[in-house]
Amino acid sequence: MSNHSKSKTGPPIVGVSKNMERVRELIEHVAHTGLNTVVFGESGVGKEVVAQNLYQKSPRFGKPFIKINCAALPEGLLESELFGYERGAFTGAEQKKKGKFQLAHSGVLLLDEIGDMSLPLQAKLLHVLQSGGGFSPLGSEKEVQTDTWVIAATNHDLKKAIDEGKFREDLYYRLNIIKIHVSPLRERPEDIPLLIDFYTKEYAAMLNDRHIEKPSAQVIDRLCVYSWPGNVRELQNVLKRMLVLGDSNQIVDELLNGERTSSPTSEATNGPNQQVSLTQIIDLDGKNSPDNQSFSLKSAKKEAVEMVEREIISHVLAKTDWNRSKAAKILKISYKTLLYKISDLNIIPPEK
């Protein structure tokens, strides 16, 4: 999976909680406005789903939807990814490259983890927003004019970040024309049965409707009392494990026991990076099933390689405390390659 794609359609917003209804209602009312928006919520709660739904309901649907993770890249690279550069703008800039701002022209730019953007880049972003979307790519004299709907997402309390001097107040107000809060899953357990239902059906369809066992009512009840530190993303992983391994009760036991014995910052938070079987990694029974029209060895291989790379790089980064130059040495790739991989594979640093 690459970190941007054109007119990708995401899932609907599943849930019956007050929070989900409110989110859906807000989307209905603001999607047509194209006003700067910030989506707040913990990791895995569905911020990106909200952004995709805003896009799908807007007149910009069908135009590019570009996502960039502001936490994954150091300042200089993030700047060149966002705004692009001319050939020769800096050492290594062998050819001209368009920035994501420009690629998202007439569509949507999702700035994920905006709270992690450095102050100098915040200043530049503010300037671009103030000027109505104009900027010069690095090393270029010419100003490009873009019409991009900026949606930002964050799991930080930006007000607190302002007080700590880590986030610009003027940028905060400029981005926060519309604010959408997505509550953690533990605060809306009534959504859990619906999400289980939705994703069981979805995974069943991927498995070409081969008989798969939906978790029993009793298992679902137990899943509703779990605290889901990794939110919906963790629920998806647990569900996949249940569908693949079939031993739902044992899996719930482990979840609930793990919760009692470990701190909330342990394993479960790393939802996306959990250990899974190879068939599952490649999703041979699902999205990449040879029974699917879109199946090809090449595409399945590409996806598998990306997933394996993501897994290994995440592992080494975790081992080195996100010391990227150490990690690059261990992986025997250049520092720059590592940074690009972190961005392209959408590997997210742990919360500080």
Next chain:
Amino acid sequence: MKKPFKLLIIDDAEEILNALTNFFTKKKYDVVSASNGLEGLKHIEAEDAAFDLIITDLVLPSISGVAIISIAKKKFPDTPVIAITGWGEHPESLAKEAHADHVLEKPFKLPELEQLVIKLLADE
């Protein structure tokens, strides 16, 4: 008798919303009040929306006053909008950019606001 002017007032601080609503109702305005941006937006989007003037707080949860101003000015360019801001909040310049007709800082005196309303309604 002349039809009263219709005002939409949006503020999430209950005491301020009540004070403004009571004040303008007593002065014989037809007041519609909303305690958040979404509620206010629904009034603006309503088919029978025919406000002579809108007063909105700038910092509101979810849909900000700046959003209200942008949306209202797009739909009703001739309807004057007054933005009111709280202490230590700084989206005034955004309100101006969104074409608010006037930005009034809290604290203000109610008669001061009324004078402004009368002036904007007369200019219209």
